[in-house]
Amino acid sequence: MTNKIINSGSELPSCGGVGGGSSFSPPVEGAGEAAISVQHISKSYKEVQAVRDISLEVQKGELFGLIGPDGAGKTTLMRILMTLLIPDEGHATMGGFDVVKGYKKIRKIVGYMPGRFSLYQDLTVEENLNFFATVFQTTVAENYDLIHDIYVQIEPFKNRLAGKLSGGMKQKLALSCALIHKPEILVLDEPTTGVDAVSRKEFWEMLKKLQAKGITILVSTPYMDEATLCNRVALMQKGKVLNIDTPRKLVENYTRKLYAIKSKDMHRLILDLRSYEKTDSAYAFGEYLHVTGKNDEVEASEFENFLLKKNHTELQVFDNEPGIEDVFMELMNE
């Protein structure tokens, strides 16, 4: 299966999904509407190729998602954009500045929230905020309006050490620190990993508000359900971009006929379905299996009859509307 993905991946038109992206000429400083532009970026760590020939573009004011499992290359791509890594090949610009040559300028206009909590655990909330404000040669008061909504929630704990905050609070503090210098572009690496469902929802609401204030946001997440909250997403897998589009278009372009199937013995169900010659794919999604046939002519009744013969009880088979997960699974399998 692994080989299959790599082989088929190389046939994917790079950056083909972005309108006009492939014809984008190497950017000049400050030109164009793209806040982030990535052109054929590759990066390897010794033998592992973390990022392979990635190209994408994020428009000004866009909320752009990098969606993919662990090891897809999301963090590497972000670290290159954040000028923390130098790419092996390709060009990239942030706010019109080259990530290699213009790194000093980029650092002034970009806010970054790494995947791992990276503030001083032995400083208080307030001290952290003041420290980063100073390092960015500004003050908390100067940009307070931008972080106000977020900061009020952690203000009651402003004298608490950052290391003693709860996960959600830490994340809000990290976001405040990333915003303290009023960045044009905000880069968030898996901000919602390990955060509870309520905090996750709140966090995305905060992102939407920030977007409304004109900040371009690049966010990565392993959660497919968060993809629908982005304006556009890049589906990533093994260092490659599989597809780039709006979440709606991605789903619309999914033309396969999809069935949801459930029975009493789910484990045996998935084994049986995968052994069936008319099954193309069968994956667990919540309490159902999402199943596609070898071709779209395979009827629901065919699955039903097959499974009844295998003595499955409490069987349910019905048509299902595809979600972004199904698109991703489909792309991964190509």
Place this chain on the structure above:
Amino acid sequence: MKTIFYVIQKEFIQVRRNKTMLRMIVMIPLLQMLVLVFAATYDLKNVNIFLVDKDMSSTSRKLASKFEASPFFTINNASFSPEEGEKELLRNADNMVLVIPKGFERKLIRDDKASLQLLVNAIDGQAAQLGYSYAASVIRGFNKNIIAEWKGLPEFNPPFQINAVPRYWYNAELEYKWYMAPGVLAILVTLIGLFLSGMSLVKEKEQGTIEQLNVTPIRKIHFLAGKLIPFIVIALFDLSFGLLIAKIVFNLPIVGSLGLVFGFGILYLIGILGLGLFISTVADTQQQVMFVTYFFMMIFILMGGIFTPVDSMPKWAQLFDEANPVFHFMKVMRMVILKGSDFGDLIHEFFALCILGFTFLSLSVLRYRKTA
């Protein structure tokens, strides 16, 4: 400027909140000055002698009483069997066995010459040497008296002899603690400086804060200054603390100028902290920093001449010591504190420390990159 100030303030807050570090800063000078200086003494005291007097004559008893009278020796045990004495040596109960053979007095009178046997426990060569030479001087004194006595020379008309009377300069009482204290102070400053600076940078790596800091427009020089200045201040505080202890507890005479001590202290610390920072730019974890730092400390300190004079080391070791900051600083400390040397006497050390400091600091500046 404001950035530097803030970075420094941040470091101080972090040190203040780190209970282990605070304890180290206070306890290390106390322990080092009070324990190391006392313990690492070469002053000879309490040499236990096992006496085997097979002669039992008036002369042999006189000799024994000479040893008894010396402040350095105690006759701990006596017996007629040298074997028993050997056993005591093995047990480490006595340091020396003095065997006076049978017929010692008779031989001395008849042949004008007699021998004694001295068995010395020489596990610690230095102590054995010292014990032996003290014992030899007791015997020599005894010898001289006996000649005068027997030849019947009047006391006011002694035989001709050249008498060299040594005068010990700079440390007239040969107080070993005074010699050790400046050296231990140098070690103290080294320890605090190397560990604190090394740990603090690698801690930022371990906790990932360096990642957050690297994407800010903070200048490398500001960041490194923020890592240097607080630890120079802390190490200088410990230097004053240690000097104070030495003054109060050992009555250490501080002959030279304190300004020179602290001036060289700052120069030395810049180099040492530079080395600490360099180690922590190369290492990834605090553990690695500990190991590497420890390695450097051992070599620098043992070769720096705290226990053994550098002049008696092999030529290559002396050449190596030119690149050993501890060696230079220890020398400066001893020269200024005990001898009162002024800057003119320390030009060589000054340039050596400048070159070393510049090298270590540049290494760390070059190695520290904001981009991986």
